[in-house]
Amino acid sequence: MTDFxxxxxxxxxxxxxxxxxxxxxxxxxxxxxxxxxxxxAFMILAAYIAFFAFExxxxxxxxxxxxxxxxxxxxxxxxxxxxxxxxxxxPRYVEMTVLLTFGLAxxxxxxxxxxxxGIFRSTGPSYARQSFFFGxxxxxxxxxxxxxxxxxxxxxxxxxxxxxxxxxxxxxxxQNRTAAEIVGVNVRRISAMSFGIGMALAGAAGxxxxxxxxxxxxxxxxxxxxxxxxxxxxxxxxxxxxxxGALILAVASALMTHRFGPxxxxxxxxxxxxxxxxxxxxxxxxxxxxx
Amino acid sequence: xxxxxxxxxxxxxxxxxxxxxNTINLTIxxxxxxxxxxxxxxxxxxxxxxxxxxLKPRAGEVLFRGNPVGGLRPDQLLGxxxxxxxxxxxxxxxxxxxxxxxxxxxxVRNRATVQERMARVLEMFPILEERTNQLAGTLSGxxxxxxxxxxxxxxxxxxxxxxxxSLGLAPxxxxxxxxxxxxxxxxxxxxxxxxxxxxxxxxxxxxxxxLDLGTTRFEGPADGLLQDPRIRDLYLGTRRGxxxxxxx
Amino acid sequence: MAEIRxxxxxxxxxxxxxxxxxxSIARRGLLVVILIVVLGLPLARFIGPYNYVLQIGMILLxxxxxxxxxxxVGGYAGYISxxxxxFFGVGxxxxxxxxxxLRVSPFVSAVAAGVFAVLVGLLFGLITLRAxxxxxxxxxxxxxxxxxxxxxxxxxxxxxxxxxxxxxxFPIEWVxxxxxxxxxxxxxxxxxxxYRIAHSKFGLGLRALSQxxxxxxxxxxxxxxxxxxxxxxxxxxxxIAGSLFGYSLxxxxxxxxFQIAIAAQMVLSSIIxxxxxxxxxxxxxxxxxxxxxxxxVMFGATALNIVVxxxxxLIVLLFFPQGIVGSLRExxxxxxxxxxx
Numbered sequence: 001m002t003d004f005x006x007x008x009x010x011x012x013x014x015x016x017x018x019x020x021x022x023x024x025x026x027x028x029x030x031x032x033x034x035x036x037x038x039x040x041a042f043m044i045l046a047a048y049i050a051f052f053a054f055e056x057x058x059x060x061x062x063x064x065x066x067x068x069x070x071x072x073x074x075x076x077x078x079x080x081x082x083x084x085x086x087x088x089x090x091p092r093y094v095e096m097t098v099l100l101t102f103g104l105a106x107x108x109x110x111x112x113x114x115x116x117x118g119i120f121r122s123t124g125p126s127y128a129r130q131s132f133f134f135g136x137x138x139x140x141x142x143x144x145x146x147x148x149x150x151x152x153x154x155x156x157x158x159x160x161x162x163x164x165x166x167x168x169x170x171x172x173x174x175q176n177r178t179a180a181e182i183v184g185v186n187v188r189r190i191s192a193m194s195f196g197i198g199m200a201l202a203g204a205a206g207x208x209x210x211x212x213x214x215x216x217x218x219x220x221x222x223x224x225x226x227x228x229x230x231x232x233x234x235x236x237x238x239x240x241x242x243x244x245g246a247l248i249l250a251v252a253s254a255l256m257t258h259r260f261g262p263x264x265x266x267x268x269x270x271x272x273x274x275x276x277x278x279x280x281x282x283x284x285x286x287x288x289x290x291x
Numbered sequence: 292x293x294x295x296x297x298x299x300x301x302x303x304x305x306x307x308x309x310x311x312x313n314t315i316n317l318t319i320x321x322x323x324x325x326x327x328x329x330x331x332x333x334x335x336x337x338x339x340x341x342x343x344x345x346l347k348p349r350a351g352e353v354l355f356r357g358n359p360v361g362g363l364r365p366d367q368l369l370g371x372x373x374x375x376x377x378x379x380x381x382x383x384x385x386x387x388x389x390x391x392x393x394x395x396x397x398x399v400r401n402r403a404t405v406q407e408r409m410a411r412v413l414e415m416f417p418i419l420e421e422r423t424n425q426l427a428g429t430l431s432g433x434x435x436x437x438x439x440x441x442x443x444x445x446x447x448x449x450x451x452x453x454x455x456x457s458l459g460l461a462p463x464x465x466x467x468x469x470x471x472x473x474x475x476x477x478x479x480x481x482x483x484x485x486x487x488x489x490x491x492x493x494x495x496x497x498x499x500x501x502l503d504l505g506t507t508r509f510e511g512p513a514d515g516l517l518q519d520p521r522i523r524d525l526y527l528g529t530r531r532g533x534x535x536x537x538x539x
Numbered sequence: 540m541a542e543i544r545x546x547x548x549x550x551x552x553x554x555x556x557x558x559x560x561x562x563s564i565a566r567r568g569l570l571v572v573i574l575i576v577v578l579g580l581p582l583a584r585f586i587g588p589y590n591y592v593l594q595i596g597m598i599l600l601x602x603x604x605x606x607x608x609x610x611x612v613g614g615y616a617g618y619i620s621x622x623x624x625x626f627f628g629v630g631x632x633x634x635x636x637x638x639x640x641l642r643v644s645p646f647v648s649a650v651a652a653g654v655f656a657v658l659v660g661l662l663f664g665l666i667t668l669r670a671x672x673x674x675x676x677x678x679x680x681x682x683x684x685x686x687x688x689x690x691x692x693x694x695x696x697x698x699x700x701x702x703x704x705x706x707x708x709f710p711i712e713w714v715x716x717x718x719x720x721x722x723x724x725x726x727x728x729x730x731x732x733x734y735r736i737a738h739s740k741f742g743l744g745l746r747a748l749s750q751x752x753x754x755x756x757x758x759x760x761x762x763x764x765x766x767x768x769x770x771x772x773x774x775x776x777x778x779i780a781g782s783l784f785g786y787s788l789x790x791x792x793x794x795x796x797f798q799i800a801i802a803a804q805m806v807l808s809s810i811i812x813x814x815x816x817x818x819x820x821x822x823x824x825x826x827x828x829x830x831x832x833x834x835x836v837m838f839g840a841t842a843l844n845i846v847v848x849x850x851x852x853l854i855v856l857l858f859f860p861q862g863i864v865g866s867l868r869e870x871x872x873x874x875x876x877x878x879x880x
Binding site for chain 1: 617619621666667669670671672673674676677678680681682684685688689691692798799800803806810842843844845846847848849850852853856857860
């Protein structure tokens with residue numbers, strides 16, 4: 001039983017971080033119907049930023065978040081303006097976003113590999129190797145801190161969306177783009193901003209990733225598949241779904257790993273993805289949309 | 292006096308497709324309510340979409356109070372007083388009625404004004420008053436239509452364009468909606484209505500316009516159009532020889 | 540004076556008028572010339588880098604086979620698969636394991652590998668094609684990663700250490716020749732299949748469902764069946780190519796075949812050449828594979844490779860989404876010898 005509880009704890013800790021990673025991705029889809037296959041590639045880019053900030057300047061990865069987020073926000077707006085604005089309204093738009101972000105992911109991965117090679121990297125702040133002990137259970141310090149950051153950022157996101165005017169405009173655009181347009185929301189500007197926010201969230205997640213997992217450029221494919229399975233389960237476009245999907249699958253994968261070994265961890269996500277697509281394609285909280 | 296809205300040789304279409312509106316010319320005077328009828332594909336909805344900025348014109352001019360507005364974005368046009376209620380139910384499904392109405396006033400800065408207008412809208416639509424906290428996605432078709440109308444009224448529009456309000460609604464509910472639209476004239480709002488149900492549409496309007504193949508075919512006072520035998524045969528679906536269509 | 544015949548082709552919900560030029564002499568001539576060059580290349584035993592030339596030729600032809608096959612699903616049916624390298628790897632492993640356990644040469648079991656790939660395609664198609672649009676694409680990525688994971692952990696297939704063959708039993712000067720011919724036949728077969736599908740009722744149905752699936756269904760097309768068949772059929776030549784290519788490498792690991800760059804190149808080749816055309820994937824494949832080889836020669840096999848692929852993909856998608864053949868055709872300037880539709 002204690003074993004099970006321990007695994008559960010680890011799963012939940014991880015789920016919180018996955019939720020942060022997935023939230024940016026699902027936000028992009030909800031607001032702009034963009035399936036961002038490059039999301040994890042940008043996360044890894046941010047991880048490299050955190051890594052070099054740590055190695056060269058001694059900046060703690062948690063602080064790197066403050067560096068990574070603004071950079072990624074601006075990058076997001078630029079990418080939106082350059083790539084996505086021009087394809088808005090074209091036929092087969094969603095498919096185009098997939099292909100575009102696919103190409104983007106390749107470019108990012110290639111650049112990262114070229115500059116930083118494929119060596120496994122990891123930042124090593126002290127808390128990454130320490131744990132808290134609660135009775136029979138241990139809680140890795142790094143993961144707990146990461147969870148804290150995730151909760152803080154997700155709460156900030158929630159507050160932004162619920163209480164601010166631009167945030168409400170984002171929510172409105174997510175629910176019904178045409179309606180938002182006709183009540184006076186500048187959907188172009190909101191889309192750009194949402195892209196920036198989504199990327200900023202990826203940036204924060206990347207900083208956390210840098211000390212939670214070893215990373216290298218081509219790792220992002222595995223991450224993106226995991227994140228996609230999370231948001232498909234939760235329902236694409238639903239932030240609530242992303243959080244819940246993340247928690248469910250993180251715990252499930254932790255249990256599978258515990259039972260069958262670490263190589264089964266990613267397989268849990270893929271299998272879940274296929275199951276959801278077969279049984280209930282709109283996920284838990286998504287709309288039934290025939291795209 | 293400059294007409295409220297003028298379309299001059301307006302041509303528009305979707306994507307790479309053919310022209311739906313074909314050098315159409317139209318004049319809308321303020322203070323009257325208009326109903327546009329016509330067969331499918333005539334360009335009725337397209338016309339509204341061009342005026343409200345969702346669709347860009349391919350050629351020609353749209354003049355609002357004498358100023359060219361063709362090609363402006365919807366949120367910019369909202370500022371001039373042009374408001375659009377589209378065909379599809381465009382409520383915000385995960386927001387309740389109150390929040391939907393507040394969203395309607397997104398472009399309004401003064402909070403007091405927003406509260407004032409909301410009170411007025413809820414007065415006009417007592418059913419919505421009962422359901423202010425209900426999620427808009429769970430409302431019935433007619434109630435959703437009222438939300439979209441009420442939302443449009445939150446900006447005190449000068450020109451209110453409504454696209455097929457009775458679509459998908461039961462006849463009784465549609466009647467209610469039409470009655471409300473008919474009352475809008477009292478609020479000094481120029482209403483431009485597009486309707487498939489030509490009878491009901493013309494009955495609640497002052498002036499009727501028949502659109503076909505992207506241009507205006509006939510225009511005239513609404514009851515005149517209702518009586519005109521040519522229009523009756525072509526667009527109102529009555530048989531020759533019948534004395535008068537009974538109202539339902 | 541060339542006569543223009545007008546044929547009425549009944550589409551899913553409209554009546555299209557397809558104007559077909561009679562097969563011009565130029566096009567027939569070109570095809571014959573191409574066939575002669577392709578099939579005759581190894582016979583021209585010239586001095587110099589013979590094996591290298593054959594190797595390059597084999598690579599180019601292999602990509603022609605891969606892209607033309609991908610095009611059946613990604614082009615005609617409009618379902619973008621980013622995991623099509625699954626067939627490639629499955630074919631390679633099939634023959635490698637048959638050889639390892641039963642000592643049957645890949646040249647004998649290659650066709651069986653193709654059939655096996657089709658069966659795998661049927662299975663995967665049934666699962667993934669329940670999803671539409673982006674969900675399908677995501678599912679194919681997951682599929683590819685799943686297979687990578689699976690083979691990495693499957694000890695009977697060598698796991699992540701890979702699997703190998705002994706050297707092929709041919710004299711060293713001619714060792715490339717059988718591989719070359721095997722792949723060449725694959726390429727010819729794949730292009731021919733693509734052509735036949737494009738000109739069949741099946742192909743018409745695929746095109747209809749790629750435009751508007753709901754309307755196609757309503758018009759009576761069994762879209763589910765068509766999609767799954769297209770997915771499965773596209774695996775055949777890819778599987779064969781995989782098995783032969785694997786043998787030619789003599790040793791490979793799961794990541795050799797299941798890396799995303801291969802799927803990316805398949806997709807890019809078709810798109811840059813022109814999706815849903817017969818000649819498009821061929822041109823695109825040759826172009827991209829040649830650029831790839833060239834950049835390896837000039838800059839070494841660095842990661843800049845995928846930067847280039849990604850970059851070209853972005854540019855093509857944004858500015859020339861119809862690809863070379865499609866854009867030319869739209870501008871009315873498609874030379875007859877490129878019009879294989």
